[in-house]
Amino acid sequence: MLHKCMFSGSGGQGSALMAKMVCLGAIKENLKVVMTQTYGIEQRGGDSTAYVIVSDVPIGSPIVENDANIAVALSQSIYDNCFEAVVPGGKLFTNSSMVEAPKEAKGFDQVLLPVSDKAVELGTVRCANMVMLGAVIAGTHLLKLETVEEVVRETLGTKKPQLVELNIGAVRAGYDAVKKGSRQ
Template sequence: MDNFIICSGFGGQGVMSMGQILAYSGMIESKEVSWLPSYGPEMRGGTANCSVILSDEPIGSPVITNNATVLIAMNLPSLKKFQDSLVENGVLLVNSSLVKEASDREDIKVYKIPANDLAHEQCANLKVANMVMLGAYLEISKSLKDESVLHGFLKIFGERKADLLPINEKALQVGREYIKNNY
């Protein structure tokens, strides 16, 4: 299993924490992992992306150039910037709440997930849109267990944010259910 994942969006959309959760979850499941963040000039509101590799084999380089197997694009600039990094038959998860354009690639699998709308309507918290997308990814890839992801969440945010675990768990389930019911 090799997943070369790019998570990208505006600062403040939780793309870095999504990547960290993926990496920690992979470690919990004894996978080889790497997490490489990249920030724009501003944090909140600027561009942000990270590369995550989950593998059963040692990882030679944490850099993902034109070999991404998955792109999670939370906004239009992310889609435009990274869609060409996907390999043939790669997976594109796009936040269709913010991205109205379709990908011009016909050789990839595209999943349109209205993450912001689902987070607002079903979780009453727009801040968990990243976890909705993460849940959708987990349902598509079957790469990690929810228990590992929730444990990874606690590793990153600590016990001081443990009260946010239920809403994030719900958001993961909302993303999973959206994929089950629509794809």
């Protein structure tokens, strides 16, 4: 098993946090994992991508270069890069709340999900990344849902305990949306 992932968005959307949670979940599931990041010079607003490789065997190189089998585009500004990076047979998870004109995918699946809108329904757009994380887990079986929920509890529980249930609810909302086939 080898998954090359890219989690992309504009600064402040939480793409790096999604990647970190995947890394922590992979460790909990006794998988091999490596993460690298790129980001614009701005702290908020610039494009940011976190690359994660998850495998059940040792990872030879930490590089994901236009060969992701799992990609996430949270914003319009990074969408084209993600679209071009998905390999045949891969999946691109697109935030249709922010990506106004998604392209037609050929050779790979594109899951269009209005994660920002769903997050607002849950109480705050700031949990859109967790809605997307749930969608990715449901659509790829990269990790177990229970593992991701445990990582959310551990990661947010010490710093922001008041946000734990909101974020777990967001993960479940994204997971359920994909499991029920809700692709908009």
